[in-house]
Amino acid sequence: MRSFLNAVVFTVAVVGFFIYVCMYVTGLSGGGGGGGATGVSPEAGEKIFWGDGQCHTCHRIGTSGSATRGPDQEGLAARAEERAKETGLGSGLEYMVESIVNPSSHVVEGFDDIMPKVYDPPIMLDREKILAVLTYLQTLGGEPDIDAVAKFKDKIPEASKTKVVPWVPPIEVDPKEGEAVFFDETRDVTCSKCHVLNGKGSKVGPDLTGIGAVQTPQYLIESVLKPSDVIVKGFETMYLMTNDGMAYNGLLVSQDEEEVVLMVDEDGVMAEYVFYPDEIAQMQKQDVSIMPGNLSEMLTTKEFYGIISFLLSQK
């Protein structure tokens, strides 16, 4: 019995130590979560940056914070002005707004395209909070201008807390039929000849694995019907003319001092062409996608919406 009591006392002491550590750590870390920040002001924005917005989990500001997944935001306002000039935007503030509304549009070199849209689930910052964060970001190497920030109000989507009406195809379709068309190798033009999905297909165009989780139906429909409107970075078409007058259009596979490799469509079959620098007369990026622009003529309406439904189910 005595040994059992000793064991009980020992156990309670260890658990007590654990609780003490938890209380001590709470004292160290604090309980600040950005809650209660209201209004559009740099102070509210700072609270949100380090709290509800979860910005600090990827960005540090100089010696405050230590995250390295995203760029250091020290001096951001000044840097944003330079970036705005480079990208043809009106102001540094516009650059910051665009970076928040559509994070993939301005990915800083050396960093991955991982920033979520903060107004979407799961973060779901409302418009006022995003405006507050913008005013705070203005103070990092600049002066806050709440009026200027407020002008971008309409550009910032409102966080959706209510359920959005689901997308329904205009005709009844079966995603399984869409899947069959996607991988149908007997057709002249097949999606899987250029796109990988769940490890199947060829890696000419962007990998579509999990595309349903990150893209809207509208984006997918437009990407199929008008592939040149939005070309995913890294998949732009390259025009190349050799010294002997031969012209090629294709995807740039690699480029270094010794050679340039293009992936060229040869009657539906993708082939790699290697060019040496001394045989290239001209080379420039095109704003036309290599993806066929006449897919609407090649697919029936049912097949088309079947593919869209199938892609949307890929989460």
Added chain:
Amino acid sequence: MDNIEPFINFTSRKLQYRVLFTLFLAIFLLALATGTGMAQENAEAAKTTEASAEATAEAEPEAPPEPYEVVDYRNFFGIDGRLIVWIIAELHLMFAAFVLAVPIFVVIIEMIGVKSGDIRFDNLAREFTKLLSAAFATTASLGGLLAFALYGLYPAFMRYMTDVFHPFMFIYALCFFGEVFCLYGYYYSWDLLSKTPKGKWIHISIGVMLNLFGTALMMLANSWATFMMSPGGINMETGTVTSLYHAFYNFLWMPVNIHRIIANVAFGGFVVGAYAAVKFMGSKTDEERAHYDWMGYIGNFIGLGALIPLPFAGYYLGREVYSASPVMGNIMMGGAFSWTFIIQAILIGMLFIGGNYYLWNGMSRIKGAERYTPYIKYINMVIFFCFAVWLTPHNLPLSGEERALIGEQYHPFSKFFGVMAAKNAVVNLLILSTFFSFLLYRRANKGETKPFSSHGSGARITLIITVGLTVMYLAWYALGLRGLDMEENILRYVSPLVSCLVIQIFAIVIALLLTFANKGKLAQIFLFVVTTVMAVMYFWYYGFVVMEKANLVLRYLSVTQVSIVISCLIVNTVIDVFLFKDAKEVGGIQWGKIPHRSQYALLLLCVAIVTLMGLMGFIRSGLRMNWHIYGYMQDTSAGSFTPSIAYMGWTVGLIVILFLALVALVFWLAGLADKKKKHA
């Protein structure tokens, strides 16, 4: 002089049982009376409402009946529903971990018993199963309670979960039947099937079936929990199920399955270790002490054996959490939950220190171990150093004065310990050090070894296959790194990782050749040194380079580091097995001759792993923040906030005490039958 029997014999068992029964009846009747009172109160309140309603009806036209109100959340008699679910779920999970883990090693121990012909293993397996059957009923009851709590307190959420997973719920029930039949079949047929070798193997087969059903149950329940974290197969706007398969086999399902199986084994091992420790401390005879010392050793062996690969499984799970949702990953490692990992580091540090301390104490019962005791202080220093680095917070907050004195936000030295590069390095060093302790313990009793060549072709083939598979894995990962699709300026930071993998492949092949040349010890030392230099020293430094210049490469660095360490552990273990096969014994192991203080190490291991399970349960579940189903169904209840770490500490502390008290009660009940037999 006549013995006069006292009027009331307070030491009588019968009387004690009567008192207990009377107390039970009193509590039961009190509860019943309270319930009746409450019902009467409700009835009176209803009567009052009716009376006032009648009075109103006289004055006004009859009001339409109140419509049926659909409730999304409820409280439990004024207590926050989340707290109730938290406590019950965690208790269920802990008991489930025990009843899932114990059959795994019980069957293995029984097989060892059959193969070696040592009846002690069979008896040990049986004793563990006795604990298992007693704990099983409690697990099932807690499971039922959890289901009622969830359906009662979170009806809307459970309605949706039922809509999605109802086919699997029936499979779950069937698997549960399977487990019940196998468990009781396994336990009650022990004597019957032990009479013939064929019968024994049938018995073992029932044990294997028990494990299969248990694992299936765990995996089914895991899919529901992981669906809440990384939902798949549903439309994230409407909730419509688009693929039941993807809802079940969601992104985090397999990483959690792997992590839980390994963690359960460690948990089960340490809990039976603590049971043995308490029994050892209360033992009256040398025979009992020897038995429970041995049992404690086996429990610790199982627990530590599973603990060594656990950080790798944990890293894999963490990485997949990040892949499933970068937002969730960031909350975990850099946001609200980052501080909980400091507490995790303390608990894991306790486990490693406790485990090593027990091993070193255990060496005192082995003659010949004194040859290795001088090394222990160095291992101890390394382990404490690793522990200190691991628990250095990422952002150690400094006061204004400290900051002014230092001149920057971070401490000039500790800033190098708080980041991932340092923590990964020390975790790997901690694992290598503990493995080294294990090897010392294994050879404590061994003297002159036999040359490797004397073990025949079987040993050679086993070693070649082990090395072949390990090298194939390393080469496969190196080729994967070479083929990474990244920008050129980042890709160049991957090259050193490939080089390290190639060096490790060469080191393993050299270790193989040295072993074949009867220089097994040299081979082990060589592999240890190469692994430590690369995976600990070089990657510690290179981690900082990568963090600064090419952060994207850090995840590949961690996997490379882990792969190199695992390859060393696997190859060195197989070399060790053959190195000390049939080696001369210096002196026997004197079971029971171990200091009492070592038993507190076993208790510490048990309390630490139970607490760790409670903490990790909080982290895993809390990562969803204010979402029931991450990104789809929000938690709009009053309890949707993330509790403070102090609140978590109190709750987990309460859960740990409740669990250990219940376990003690269940084990005591299981032991009553034995006492009865002994007295008879």
